[in-house]
Amino acid sequence: MIKITNLTKKFKDHIAVNALNLEIAQGEYVALLGVNGAGKTTLVEMIEGLQTPDSGNITIQGLNWKDHAQQLRQLLGLSLQETKFIDKLSVLETLQLFASFYRLTESRVQEVLDWINLRAKKATYTVNLSGGQRQRLALGVALLHQPQLLLLDEPTTGLDPNSRRELWELLLRLKKQYNMTLLLTTHYMEEAEQLCERIVIMDNGKIIADGTLSQLLSTYTQGEIIDFTVNEWILPEKWANITGVLQISPITKTPEGFAGSFLVENSTNFLPTFFQHLEQHQIKLLQLQARKKNLDDLFTTLTGKKLSAETSTL
Ligand SMILES: Nc1ncnc2c1ncn2[C@@H]1O[C@H](COP(=O)(O)OP(=O)(O)O)[C@@H](O)[C@H]1O
Ligand SMILES: [Mg+2]
Structure with a gap:
Protein backbone atom coordinates (compact mmCIF):
# COMPACT_ATOMS: atom_id res chain seq x y z
CA MET A 1 0.00 0.00 0.00
CA THR A 219 14.40 -9.52 19.64
CA TYR A 220 15.42 -6.72 21.93
CA THR A 221 14.80 -7.90 25.43
CA GLN A 222 16.16 -11.07 26.89
CA GLY A 223 13.27 -13.12 28.14
CA GLU A 224 11.12 -12.88 31.20
CA ILE A 225 11.91 -12.84 34.86
CA ILE A 226 10.56 -15.34 37.38
CA ASP A 227 10.95 -14.38 41.03
CA PHE A 228 10.36 -17.21 43.47
CA THR A 229 10.60 -18.11 47.14
CA VAL A 230 10.94 -21.73 48.30
CA ASN A 231 11.11 -23.37 51.72
CA GLU A 232 14.66 -24.71 51.59
CA TRP A 233 18.06 -23.86 50.20
CA ILE A 234 18.98 -25.55 46.96
CA LEU A 235 22.34 -26.01 45.36
CA PRO A 236 22.41 -23.75 42.29
CA GLU A 237 23.70 -26.72 40.24
CA LYS A 238 20.39 -28.42 40.77
CA TRP A 239 18.64 -25.71 38.78
CA ALA A 240 21.25 -25.33 36.12
CA ASN A 241 19.95 -28.07 33.86
CA ILE A 242 16.32 -26.98 33.69
CA THR A 243 15.57 -26.23 30.06
CA GLY A 244 14.82 -22.65 29.11
CA VAL A 245 16.79 -20.99 31.91
CA LEU A 246 19.10 -18.27 30.64
CA GLN A 247 20.42 -17.09 33.96
CA ILE A 248 20.02 -17.84 37.67
CA SER A 249 20.45 -15.27 40.40
CA PRO A 250 22.11 -16.28 43.70
CA ILE A 251 19.62 -17.71 46.20
CA THR A 252 19.23 -15.61 49.32
CA LYS A 253 17.68 -16.20 52.72
CA THR A 254 14.63 -14.02 53.38
CA PRO A 255 12.18 -13.93 56.32
CA GLU A 256 9.78 -16.05 54.24
CA GLY A 257 12.26 -18.66 53.03
CA PHE A 258 14.83 -18.80 50.22
CA ALA A 259 14.40 -16.42 47.33
CA GLY A 260 15.88 -16.37 43.88
CA SER A 261 15.08 -15.48 40.32
CA PHE A 262 15.44 -16.99 36.90
CA LEU A 263 15.79 -15.27 33.61
CA VAL A 264 13.90 -17.51 31.20
CA GLU A 265 13.13 -17.45 27.50
CA ASN A 266 9.44 -17.93 28.02
CA SER A 267 7.59 -18.33 31.31
CA THR A 268 4.72 -20.37 29.83
CA ASN A 269 7.14 -23.00 28.61
CA PHE A 270 9.33 -22.83 31.65
CA LEU A 271 6.83 -22.95 34.53
CA PRO A 272 5.58 -26.55 34.07
CA THR A 273 9.19 -27.78 34.06
CA PHE A 274 9.90 -25.70 37.13
CA PHE A 275 6.93 -27.15 39.03
CA GLN A 276 7.94 -30.69 38.08
CA HIS A 277 11.45 -30.04 39.31
CA LEU A 278 10.20 -28.74 42.66
CA GLU A 279 8.00 -31.80 43.10
CA GLN A 280 10.85 -34.17 42.29
CA HIS A 281 13.02 -32.60 44.98
CA GLN A 282 10.09 -32.20 47.38
CA ILE A 283 10.59 -28.48 47.61
CA LYS A 284 7.65 -26.30 48.54
CA LEU A 285 6.97 -23.16 46.54
CA LEU A 286 6.03 -20.21 48.77
CA GLN A 287 5.90 -17.29 46.33
CA LEU A 288 6.05 -16.87 42.59
CA GLN A 289 5.95 -13.90 40.26
CA ALA A 290 6.53 -13.78 36.52
CA ARG A 291 7.33 -10.41 34.94
CA LYS A 292 7.38 -9.66 31.25
CA LYS A 293 9.66 -6.96 29.98
CA ASN A 294 7.38 -4.40 28.36
CA LEU A 295 7.55 -2.00 25.42
CA ASP A 296 8.48 0.82 27.77
CA ASP A 297 11.63 -1.07 28.87
CA LEU A 298 12.35 -1.81 25.23
CA PHE A 299 11.94 1.80 24.16
CA THR A 300 14.32 2.98 26.86
CA THR A 301 16.84 0.29 25.95
CA LEU A 302 16.77 1.32 22.29
CA THR A 303 16.68 5.11 22.51
CA GLY A 304 18.01 5.89 25.95
CA LYS A 305 14.89 8.08 26.27
CA LYS A 306 11.67 7.77 28.21
CA LEU A 307 8.30 7.91 26.49
CA SER A 308 5.87 10.51 27.81
CA ALA A 309 5.48 10.36 31.58
CA GLU A 310 1.71 10.23 31.01
CA THR A 311 1.97 6.67 29.75
CA SER A 312 2.73 5.31 33.18
CA THR A 313 -0.46 6.76 34.67
CA LEU A 314 -2.77 4.95 32.25
N1 LIG B 1 9.16 23.51 9.74
C1 LIG B 1 10.25 23.18 10.45
N2 LIG B 1 11.33 23.98 10.49
C2 LIG B 1 12.44 23.64 11.19
N3 LIG B 1 12.57 22.51 11.90
C3 LIG B 1 11.52 21.67 11.91
C4 LIG B 1 10.32 21.95 11.19
N4 LIG B 1 9.46 20.92 11.38
C5 LIG B 1 10.11 20.05 12.18
N5 LIG B 1 11.33 20.48 12.50
C6 LIG B 1 12.31 19.76 13.33
O1 LIG B 1 12.45 18.45 12.83
C7 LIG B 1 12.50 17.52 13.88
C8 LIG B 1 11.37 16.52 13.77
O2 LIG B 1 10.14 17.16 14.01
P1 LIG B 1 8.74 16.43 13.93
O3 LIG B 1 8.65 15.73 12.63
O4 LIG B 1 7.69 17.42 14.24
O5 LIG B 1 8.88 15.35 15.10
P2 LIG B 1 7.73 14.59 15.94
O6 LIG B 1 6.46 14.71 15.18
O7 LIG B 1 8.24 13.21 16.06
O8 LIG B 1 7.67 15.29 17.25
C9 LIG B 1 12.46 18.32 15.17
O9 LIG B 1 13.77 18.51 15.61
C10 LIG B 1 11.83 19.62 14.74
O10 LIG B 1 12.27 20.66 15.57
MG1 LIG C 1 4.65 15.42 15.75
Whole structure:
Protein backbone atom coordinates (compact mmCIF):
# COMPACT_ATOMS: atom_id res chain seq x y z
CA MET A 1 0.00 0.00 0.00
CA ILE A 2 2.74 2.48 1.02
CA LYS A 3 6.33 2.14 -0.15
CA ILE A 4 8.90 4.62 1.09
CA THR A 5 12.50 4.47 -0.07
CA ASN A 6 15.48 6.46 1.07
CA LEU A 7 13.34 9.37 2.21
CA THR A 8 15.17 12.42 3.56
CA LYS A 9 13.98 15.82 4.76
CA LYS A 10 16.22 18.52 6.21
CA PHE A 11 15.39 21.78 7.93
CA LYS A 12 18.49 23.98 7.53
CA ASP A 13 21.18 21.66 8.84
CA HIS A 14 18.84 19.53 10.96
CA ILE A 15 17.90 16.19 9.40
CA ALA A 16 14.29 15.51 10.47
CA VAL A 17 13.89 12.33 8.37
CA ASN A 18 17.05 10.51 7.47
CA ALA A 19 17.25 8.07 4.50
CA LEU A 20 14.19 6.24 5.78
CA ASN A 21 12.68 3.08 4.29
CA LEU A 22 9.24 1.74 5.18
CA GLU A 23 6.62 -0.48 3.59
CA ILE A 24 3.06 -0.86 4.79
CA ALA A 25 0.67 -3.47 3.45
CA GLN A 26 -3.07 -3.05 2.86
CA GLY A 27 -5.07 -3.59 6.04
CA GLU A 28 -2.14 -3.13 8.39
CA TYR A 29 -2.47 -1.00 11.51
CA VAL A 30 0.93 0.56 12.15
CA ALA A 31 1.96 2.70 15.10
CA LEU A 32 4.85 5.09 14.63
CA LEU A 33 6.20 5.48 18.11
CA GLY A 34 8.75 8.08 19.15
CA VAL A 35 9.49 10.99 21.46
CA ASN A 36 8.87 14.62 20.49
CA GLY A 37 11.22 15.65 17.71
CA ALA A 38 11.78 12.09 16.44
CA GLY A 39 10.51 13.10 12.97
CA LYS A 40 7.07 11.46 13.04
CA THR A 41 5.07 14.48 11.86
CA THR A 42 7.56 15.31 9.12
CA LEU A 43 7.35 11.73 7.83
CA VAL A 44 3.56 11.57 7.96
CA GLU A 45 3.18 14.99 6.32
CA MET A 46 5.38 13.88 3.43
CA ILE A 47 3.15 10.81 2.98
CA GLU A 48 0.16 13.16 3.05
CA GLY A 49 1.70 15.36 0.37
CA LEU A 50 1.86 18.36 2.73
CA GLN A 51 5.66 18.51 2.77
CA THR A 52 8.02 17.82 -0.10
CA PRO A 53 10.91 15.42 0.49
CA ASP A 54 14.46 16.58 -0.23
CA SER A 55 15.18 13.17 -1.70
CA GLY A 56 13.77 9.67 -1.82
CA ASN A 57 10.46 8.25 -2.96
CA ILE A 58 6.95 7.68 -1.66
CA THR A 59 4.36 5.68 -3.54
CA ILE A 60 0.87 4.84 -2.32
CA GLN A 61 -0.84 2.09 -4.31
CA GLY A 62 1.83 2.81 -6.92
CA LEU A 63 0.82 6.50 -7.13
CA ASN A 64 2.95 9.53 -6.24
CA TRP A 65 2.12 13.12 -5.30
CA LYS A 66 3.80 14.66 -8.31
CA ASP A 67 1.72 12.84 -10.91
CA HIS A 68 -1.38 11.60 -9.11
CA ALA A 69 -2.36 14.18 -6.47
CA GLN A 70 -6.07 14.00 -7.31
CA GLN A 71 -6.26 10.20 -6.95
CA LEU A 72 -4.21 10.25 -3.78
CA ARG A 73 -6.58 12.75 -2.17
CA GLN A 74 -9.41 10.26 -2.74
CA LEU A 75 -7.37 7.43 -1.27
CA LEU A 76 -6.21 9.18 1.89
CA GLY A 77 -8.00 10.32 4.99
CA LEU A 78 -5.98 12.38 7.40
CA SER A 79 -6.09 14.26 10.63
CA LEU A 80 -3.26 16.54 11.63
CA GLN A 81 -1.48 16.94 14.94
CA GLU A 82 -3.39 20.21 15.48
CA THR A 83 -6.97 20.03 14.32
CA LYS A 84 -8.46 23.40 13.43
CA PHE A 85 -12.19 23.74 12.82
CA ILE A 86 -14.20 26.88 12.21
CA ASP A 87 -15.31 27.87 15.73
CA LYS A 88 -18.78 29.09 14.80
CA LEU A 89 -19.79 26.09 12.74
CA SER A 90 -21.73 23.29 14.39
CA VAL A 91 -20.63 19.66 14.28
CA LEU A 92 -23.20 18.93 11.57
CA GLU A 93 -22.25 22.02 9.53
CA THR A 94 -18.58 21.08 9.75
CA LEU A 95 -19.26 17.60 8.38
CA GLN A 96 -21.50 19.11 5.67
CA LEU A 97 -18.79 21.58 4.67
CA PHE A 98 -16.17 18.88 4.23
CA ALA A 99 -18.71 16.61 2.51
CA SER A 100 -19.33 19.38 -0.06
CA PHE A 101 -15.60 19.34 -1.02
CA TYR A 102 -16.02 15.73 -2.04
CA ARG A 103 -19.59 16.18 -3.37
CA LEU A 104 -20.94 13.65 -0.89
CA THR A 105 -24.59 13.15 -0.05
CA GLU A 106 -26.39 14.27 3.12
CA SER A 107 -27.05 10.63 3.96
CA ARG A 108 -23.28 10.01 4.11
CA VAL A 109 -22.98 12.97 6.52
CA GLN A 110 -25.70 11.48 8.72
CA GLU A 111 -24.06 8.07 8.63
CA VAL A 112 -20.71 9.49 9.76
CA LEU A 113 -22.38 11.60 12.46
CA ASP A 114 -23.76 8.40 13.99
CA TRP A 115 -20.58 6.50 13.41
CA ILE A 116 -18.50 8.98 15.45
CA ASN A 117 -21.22 9.04 18.07
CA LEU A 118 -21.82 12.80 17.94
CA ARG A 119 -25.51 12.97 17.02
CA ALA A 120 -26.34 14.45 20.41
CA LYS A 121 -23.80 17.20 19.73
CA LYS A 122 -24.74 17.91 16.13
CA ALA A 123 -25.85 21.50 16.83
CA THR A 124 -22.90 22.33 19.13
CA TYR A 125 -20.30 24.82 17.89
CA THR A 126 -16.97 23.10 17.37
CA VAL A 127 -15.32 25.58 19.74
CA ASN A 128 -17.45 24.15 22.57
CA LEU A 129 -16.55 20.49 22.05
CA SER A 130 -14.41 18.56 24.52
CA GLY A 131 -11.01 17.29 23.40
CA GLY A 132 -12.34 13.79 22.83
CA GLN A 133 -15.35 15.05 20.84
CA ARG A 134 -13.08 17.22 18.66
CA GLN A 135 -10.90 14.23 17.86
CA ARG A 136 -13.96 12.13 16.99
CA LEU A 137 -15.12 14.93 14.69
CA ALA A 138 -11.65 15.05 13.12
CA LEU A 139 -11.87 11.31 12.55
CA GLY A 140 -15.33 11.75 11.02
CA VAL A 141 -13.99 14.41 8.62
CA ALA A 142 -11.12 12.11 7.68
CA LEU A 143 -13.52 9.23 6.98
CA LEU A 144 -16.26 11.07 5.08
CA HIS A 145 -15.09 10.13 1.59
CA GLN A 146 -14.38 6.50 2.61
CA PRO A 147 -10.60 6.57 2.22
CA GLN A 148 -8.60 3.34 2.11
CA LEU A 149 -5.72 4.73 4.10
CA LEU A 150 -6.01 6.69 7.30
CA LEU A 151 -3.15 8.80 8.65
CA LEU A 152 -3.55 10.13 12.16
CA ASP A 153 -0.92 12.30 13.83
CA GLU A 154 -1.10 11.91 17.62
CA PRO A 155 -4.89 11.52 17.67
CA THR A 156 -5.14 11.09 21.43
CA THR A 157 -2.40 13.33 22.79
CA GLY A 158 -3.71 15.27 25.75
CA LEU A 159 -7.00 13.35 25.96
CA ASP A 160 -8.17 11.82 29.22
CA PRO A 161 -8.03 8.01 29.42
CA ASN A 162 -11.78 7.59 28.75
CA SER A 163 -11.83 9.71 25.61
CA ARG A 164 -8.69 7.95 24.48
CA ARG A 165 -10.36 4.54 24.86
CA GLU A 166 -13.47 5.76 22.99
CA LEU A 167 -11.32 6.74 20.04
CA TRP A 168 -9.48 3.42 20.15
CA GLU A 169 -12.80 1.58 20.00
CA LEU A 170 -13.78 3.52 16.88
CA LEU A 171 -10.46 2.76 15.23
CA LEU A 172 -10.71 -0.94 16.05
CA ARG A 173 -14.22 -1.01 14.58
CA LEU A 174 -12.91 0.58 11.38
CA LYS A 175 -10.38 -2.17 11.00
CA LYS A 176 -12.98 -4.89 11.44
CA GLN A 177 -15.66 -3.34 9.23
CA TYR A 178 -13.66 -1.82 6.38
CA ASN A 179 -10.22 -3.45 6.41
CA MET A 180 -8.79 0.08 6.59
CA THR A 181 -5.05 0.68 6.56
CA LEU A 182 -3.88 2.92 9.39
CA LEU A 183 -0.66 4.73 10.15
CA LEU A 184 -0.82 6.56 13.43
CA THR A 185 1.84 8.45 15.33
CA THR A 186 1.90 8.36 19.07
CA HIS A 187 4.13 8.66 22.06
CA TYR A 188 1.84 6.47 24.14
CA MET A 189 3.16 2.97 24.43
CA GLU A 190 -0.27 1.67 25.43
CA GLU A 191 -1.87 3.13 22.31
CA ALA A 192 0.62 1.37 20.08
CA GLU A 193 0.05 -1.89 21.95
CA GLN A 194 -3.74 -1.74 22.00
CA LEU A 195 -4.37 -0.63 18.43
CA CYS A 196 -1.61 -1.79 16.19
CA GLU A 197 -0.26 -5.21 15.39
CA ARG A 198 2.86 -3.56 14.04
CA ILE A 199 5.00 -1.05 15.91
CA VAL A 200 7.65 1.08 14.24
CA ILE A 201 9.97 2.90 16.59
CA MET A 202 11.46 6.12 15.26
CA ASP A 203 14.32 8.14 16.73
CA ASN A 204 16.38 10.96 15.23
CA GLY A 205 14.73 10.62 11.82
CA LYS A 206 15.43 6.91 11.52
CA ILE A 207 13.53 3.69 12.13
CA ILE A 208 15.35 1.83 14.86
CA ALA A 209 12.94 -1.08 15.39
CA ASP A 210 9.99 -2.55 13.49
CA GLY A 211 7.80 -5.54 14.24
CA THR A 212 4.91 -6.90 16.25
CA LEU A 213 5.06 -6.26 19.98
CA SER A 214 6.11 -9.82 20.71
CA GLN A 215 8.71 -9.78 17.93
CA LEU A 216 10.18 -6.56 19.28
CA LEU A 217 10.22 -7.84 22.81
CA SER A 218 11.80 -11.15 21.89
CA THR A 219 14.40 -9.52 19.64
CA TYR A 220 15.42 -6.72 21.93
CA THR A 221 14.80 -7.90 25.43
CA GLN A 222 16.16 -11.07 26.89
CA GLY A 223 13.27 -13.12 28.14
CA GLU A 224 11.12 -12.88 31.20
CA ILE A 225 11.91 -12.84 34.86
CA ILE A 226 10.56 -15.34 37.38
CA ASP A 227 10.95 -14.38 41.03
CA PHE A 228 10.36 -17.21 43.47
CA THR A 229 10.60 -18.11 47.14
CA VAL A 230 10.94 -21.73 48.30
CA ASN A 231 11.11 -23.37 51.72
CA GLU A 232 14.66 -24.71 51.59
CA TRP A 233 18.06 -23.86 50.20
CA ILE A 234 18.98 -25.55 46.96
CA LEU A 235 22.34 -26.01 45.36
CA PRO A 236 22.41 -23.75 42.29
CA GLU A 237 23.70 -26.72 40.24
CA LYS A 238 20.39 -28.42 40.77
CA TRP A 239 18.64 -25.71 38.78
CA ALA A 240 21.25 -25.33 36.12
CA ASN A 241 19.95 -28.07 33.86
CA ILE A 242 16.32 -26.98 33.69
CA THR A 243 15.57 -26.23 30.06
CA GLY A 244 14.82 -22.65 29.11
CA VAL A 245 16.79 -20.99 31.91
CA LEU A 246 19.10 -18.27 30.64
CA GLN A 247 20.42 -17.09 33.96
CA ILE A 248 20.02 -17.84 37.67
CA SER A 249 20.45 -15.27 40.40
CA PRO A 250 22.11 -16.28 43.70
CA ILE A 251 19.62 -17.71 46.20
CA THR A 252 19.23 -15.61 49.32
CA LYS A 253 17.68 -16.20 52.72
CA THR A 254 14.63 -14.02 53.38
CA PRO A 255 12.18 -13.93 56.32
CA GLU A 256 9.78 -16.05 54.24
CA GLY A 257 12.26 -18.66 53.03
CA PHE A 258 14.83 -18.80 50.22
CA ALA A 259 14.40 -16.42 47.33
CA GLY A 260 15.88 -16.37 43.88
CA SER A 261 15.08 -15.48 40.32
CA PHE A 262 15.44 -16.99 36.90
CA LEU A 263 15.79 -15.27 33.61
CA VAL A 264 13.90 -17.51 31.20
CA GLU A 265 13.13 -17.45 27.50
CA ASN A 266 9.44 -17.93 28.02
CA SER A 267 7.59 -18.33 31.31
CA THR A 268 4.72 -20.37 29.83
CA ASN A 269 7.14 -23.00 28.61
CA PHE A 270 9.33 -22.83 31.65
CA LEU A 271 6.83 -22.95 34.53
CA PRO A 272 5.58 -26.55 34.07
CA THR A 273 9.19 -27.78 34.06
CA PHE A 274 9.90 -25.70 37.13
CA PHE A 275 6.93 -27.15 39.03
CA GLN A 276 7.94 -30.69 38.08
CA HIS A 277 11.45 -30.04 39.31
CA LEU A 278 10.20 -28.74 42.66
CA GLU A 279 8.00 -31.80 43.10
CA GLN A 280 10.85 -34.17 42.29
CA HIS A 281 13.02 -32.60 44.98
CA GLN A 282 10.09 -32.20 47.38
CA ILE A 283 10.59 -28.48 47.61
CA LYS A 284 7.65 -26.30 48.54
CA LEU A 285 6.97 -23.16 46.54
CA LEU A 286 6.03 -20.21 48.77
CA GLN A 287 5.90 -17.29 46.33
CA LEU A 288 6.05 -16.87 42.59
CA GLN A 289 5.95 -13.90 40.26
CA ALA A 290 6.53 -13.78 36.52
CA ARG A 291 7.33 -10.41 34.94
CA LYS A 292 7.38 -9.66 31.25
CA LYS A 293 9.66 -6.96 29.98
CA ASN A 294 7.38 -4.40 28.36
CA LEU A 295 7.55 -2.00 25.42
CA ASP A 296 8.48 0.82 27.77
CA ASP A 297 11.63 -1.07 28.87
CA LEU A 298 12.35 -1.81 25.23
CA PHE A 299 11.94 1.80 24.16
CA THR A 300 14.32 2.98 26.86
CA THR A 301 16.84 0.29 25.95
CA LEU A 302 16.77 1.32 22.29
CA THR A 303 16.68 5.11 22.51
CA GLY A 304 18.01 5.89 25.95
CA LYS A 305 14.89 8.08 26.27
CA LYS A 306 11.67 7.77 28.21
CA LEU A 307 8.30 7.91 26.49
CA SER A 308 5.87 10.51 27.81
CA ALA A 309 5.48 10.36 31.58
CA GLU A 310 1.71 10.23 31.01
CA THR A 311 1.97 6.67 29.75
CA SER A 312 2.73 5.31 33.18
CA THR A 313 -0.46 6.76 34.67
CA LEU A 314 -2.77 4.95 32.25
N1 LIG B 1 9.16 23.51 9.74
C1 LIG B 1 10.25 23.18 10.45
N2 LIG B 1 11.33 23.98 10.49
C2 LIG B 1 12.44 23.64 11.19
N3 LIG B 1 12.57 22.51 11.90
C3 LIG B 1 11.52 21.67 11.91
C4 LIG B 1 10.32 21.95 11.19
N4 LIG B 1 9.46 20.92 11.38
C5 LIG B 1 10.11 20.05 12.18
N5 LIG B 1 11.33 20.48 12.50
C6 LIG B 1 12.31 19.76 13.33
O1 LIG B 1 12.45 18.45 12.83
C7 LIG B 1 12.50 17.52 13.88
C8 LIG B 1 11.37 16.52 13.77
O2 LIG B 1 10.14 17.16 14.01
P1 LIG B 1 8.74 16.43 13.93
O3 LIG B 1 8.65 15.73 12.63
O4 LIG B 1 7.69 17.42 14.24
O5 LIG B 1 8.88 15.35 15.10
P2 LIG B 1 7.73 14.59 15.94
O6 LIG B 1 6.46 14.71 15.18
O7 LIG B 1 8.24 13.21 16.06
O8 LIG B 1 7.67 15.29 17.25
C9 LIG B 1 12.46 18.32 15.17
O9 LIG B 1 13.77 18.51 15.61
C10 LIG B 1 11.83 19.62 14.74
O10 LIG B 1 12.27 20.66 15.57
MG1 LIG C 1 4.65 15.42 15.75
